[in-house]
Amino acid sequence: MFRGLIRGISFMLLLQYYPLHAQKMTDLSTLEIREDAESKYGPSAELLNGEKYQYSYKTTRGTPFLWAHVDFESSVQIKGRVYENQKIRFDIYNQLMVLDFTDRFGGPGSMVLNKEWVDHHIINGSMFKKISNEEGLEKFGQVKYEGRASCIYYWEKKYLPDLHEGEKQYYFSDPIRQSFIVVNNQTCAYKGNRSFIKCFVKQDHQRFKTYLKDNRIKVNKASDREMQILMDHMNQSLRDED
Numbered sequence: 001m002f003r004g005l006i007r008g009i010s011f012m013l014l015l016q017y018y019p020l021h022a023q024k025m026t027d028l029s030t031l032e033i034r035e036d037a038e039s040k041y042g043p044s045a046e047l048l049n050g051e052k053y054q055y056s057y058k059t060t061r062g063t064p065f066l067w068a069h070v071d072f073e074s075s076v077q078i079k080g081r082v083y084e085n086q087k088i089r090f091d092i093y094n095q096l097m098v099l100d101f102t103d104r105f106g107g108p109g110s111m112v113l114n115k116e117w118v119d120h121h122i123i124n125g126s127m128f129k130k131i132s133n134e135e136g137l138e139k140f141g142q143v144k145y146e147g148r149a150s151c152i153y154y155w156e157k158k159y160l161p162d163l164h165e166g167e168k169q170y171y172f173s174d175p176i177r178q179s180f181i182v183v184n185n186q187t188c189a190y191k192g193n194r195s196f197i198k199c200f201v202k203q204d205h206q207r208f209k210t211y212l213k214d215n216r217i218k219v220n221k222a223s224d225r226e227m228q229i230l231m232d233h234m235n236q237s238l239r240d241e242d
Helices: 009-017 030-041 193-197 202-214 224-241
Strands: 074-078 081-091 096-102 108-112 118-123 126-132 138-145 149-156 159-161 170-172 176-183 186-190
Touching: 081 118, 138 224, 149 224, 186 193, 193 202, 202 224
Parallel strands: none
Antiparallel strands: 074 081, 074 118, 081 096, 096 108, 118 126, 126 138, 138 149, 149 176, 159 170, 176 186
16 A cells, blocks of 8 residues: 555655756656656556646745745645645645655655545644535535535635836735535635625524624634534524524
């Protein structure tokens, strides 16, 4: 049994033929690497999606990642198998999960995980799962609360021109959060207390409004702890109605 993403045969073969080391780069395509790996050892597509991560923002201020520097261990579940103690960064501008590793020459490497196969991943203690947004498109959302009514945050960044510089420069915005409630398999966006309450059935609006007012909660500014308590209350109320 493989214990880590970079311990799989195909992935080790990738490092053998395609080390991301500036002086030892091969001309083999990742497709050729995959075909060679599978001809020798059989398919192991979970460990290799055939895409090197291309970072093209070296002159840009900021990064496309949710967290610019990752010095903590992450985990990822691919097709039901959990791989722990990985280095994973979330490129929220391109919506990519990037696995960082050290190649056999000691140089740094990065590759994109196949998001079609990734069930969820955990970075910095936060879980990200594939959840359909209001348009029905699957995106990785940060699960702040999971229950009959769940609270999900989607994150993105803007890539913008820096109009204050003399020459043409670009920068990444700060992370932008979009907040959603998922209840009865329906995804509902909210920005403040009024739109938050409307995510629930009409008969609950007044008592939920009273609860928010009595506890002085503003959902767009609430801390993680406040949202945890609030969603506990909402889910208990839904259970009481059954």
